[in-house]
Amino acid sequence: MTDRAKLGWPGQISAEIxxxxxxxxIQNPSLNxxxxxxxxxxxxxxxxxxxxxxxxxxxxxxxxxxxSIVLSxxxxxxxxxxxxxxxxxxxxxxxxWSIFGPIVPxxxxxxxxxxxxxDGFDFDFESNVQNMIPFANQLRSLMDADMVSTGKQWLLTxxxxxxxxxxxxxxxxxxxxxxxxxxxxxxxxxxxVQSFIPGASTQNNFNFDxxxxxxxxxxxxxxxxxxxxxxxxxxxxxxxxxxxxxxxxISYCKGFPSFGGVMIWDMSQVWANSGxxxxxxxxxxxxxxxxxxxxxxxxxxxxxxxTPPTITTSPPSTTSxxxxxxxxxxxxxxxYSGPIVCHPPYKCVALSVWWSQCE
Ligand SMILES: *[C@@H]1O[C@H](CO)[C@@H](O)[C@H](O)[C@H]1NC(C)=O
Ligand SMILES: *[C@@H]1O[C@H](CO)[C@@H](O)[C@H](O)[C@H]1NC(C)=O
Ligand SMILES: *[C@@H]1O[C@H](CO)[C@@H](O)[C@H](O)[C@H]1NC(C)=O
Numbered sequence: 001m002t003d004r005a006k007l008g009w010p011g012q013i014s015a016e017i018x019x020x021x022x023x024x025x026i027q028n029p030s031l032n033x034x035x036x037x038x039x040x041x042x043x044x045x046x047x048x049x050x051x052x053x054x055x056x057x058x059x060x061x062x063x064x065x066x067x068s069i070v071l072s073x074x075x076x077x078x079x080x081x082x083x084x085x086x087x088x089x090x091x092x093x094x095x096x097w098s099i100f101g102p103i104v105p106x107x108x109x110x111x112x113x114x115x116x117x118x119d120g121f122d123f124d125f126e127s128n129v130q131n132m133i134p135f136a137n138q139l140r141s142l143m144d145a146d147m148v149s150t151g152k153q154w155l156l157t158x159x160x161x162x163x164x165x166x167x168x169x170x171x172x173x174x175x176x177x178x179x180x181x182x183x184x185x186x187x188x189x190x191x192x193v194q195s196f197i198p199g200a201s202t203q204n205n206f207n208f209d210x211x212x213x214x215x216x217x218x219x220x221x222x223x224x225x226x227x228x229x230x231x232x233x234x235x236x237x238x239x240x241x242x243x244x245x246x247x248x249x250i251s252y253c254k255g256f257p258s259f260g261g262v263m264i265w266d267m268s269q270v271w272a273n274s275g276x277x278x279x280x281x282x283x284x285x286x287x288x289x290x291x292x293x294x295x296x297x298x299x300x301x302x303x304x305x306x307t308p309p310t311i312t313t314s315p316p317s318t319t320s321x322x323x324x325x326x327x328x329x330x331x332x333x334x335x336y337s338g339p340i341v342c343h344p345p346y347k348c349v350a351l352s353v354w355w356s357q358c359e
């Protein structure tokens with residue numbers, strides 16, 4: 001489900017990454033955007049539809065508001081079970097890339113978002129899937145190749161449930177795929193945010209610490225960001241938590257180096273829950289409008305599922321040499337808008353979606 005109408009929020013926009021959910025089948029691709037799909041028109045000979053409004057909204061979000069738009073694959077109804085072998089998985093990734101990735105002139109492909117190009121892919125599997133690692137790694141290598149040639153920052157993310165290890169996404173998370181961020185669903189489970197005990201340094205059930213350990217010791221990308229995924233209202237999932245308890249849970253999570261911010265499921269629920277998004281934004285330390293933000297040293301991101309959002313709490317750091325950048329200087333990364341050209345012989349190398357440096 002996604003709420004198209006809420007993609008372009010008025011006023012201060014604290015959601016930085018907006019996830020459209022879901023691509024519900026991969027092999028014969030189909031989408032389900034709940035009521036946001038009502039305005040879309042079927043594409044003949046395809047299970048897909050074309051959404052002119054989403055096409056326009058994606059550009060507005062990206063170009064006018066600096067948002068990243070990610071397409072989530074899977075969801076509770078996904079039932080293909082993955083792929084029967086790795087070569088089928090790889091070609092499926094190539095197909096999904098041609099449908100939602102960069103436009104290749106002259107290639108005749110049905111594109112639900114037309115001329116708009118999303119910023120990444122998210123995995124949200126809730127049942128067993130086979131051969132998802134080669135699928136994910138093919139998407140990753142297509143993103144990496146595009147980043148090298150165009151400089152575009154791509155995101156590959158996953159949304160495991162909080163019990164560790166996650167049953168469905170677990171094999172990909174077992175050090176096999178380079179993820180930029182994961183949005184752990186700390187809801188609908190005993191380990192959710194409702195189990196957080198304010199003031200306790202050791203938590204009984206709430207297990208953000210376990211996921212922080214995963215980030216450092218298991219993840220293929222040791223700089224992966226872990227987001228606190230929470231329900232946006234009591235109707236969005238069990239374990240809805242707000243007020244001072246949520247503030248203190250967020251404050252506790254900020255103590256972990258892998259903490260990336262908050263993900264809220266989902267946009268329609270949080271939007272209807274007046275004041276909630278603002279309070280989460282405040283708990284994260286406030287939103288820094290970003291035109292001149294130069295780096296994400298410790299990004300705290302608010303994400304909404306249908307919609308992950310992001311809030312930056314770190315003060316802008318200055319990397320402001322106007323000429324060519326020296327060795328180790330930042331030359332790119334999400335939120336970075338400074339100089340990008342490295343002094344020879346150094347080259348701009350992307351270490352993560354948040355950080356590229358001259359090496
Ligand atoms: C749709 O499929 C039919 C039957 O396979 C084919 O004849 C037709 O050319 C296809 N149309 C398009 C637009 O691809
Ligand atoms: C993968 O599966 C497809 C379809 O079942 C089959 O045609 C192909 O030969 C298989 N490839 C490998 C490498 O097993
Ligand atoms: C990672 O593993 C090492 C060695 O087993 C351990 O000492 C360390 O505490 C672990 N890191 C985290 C964040 O738990």
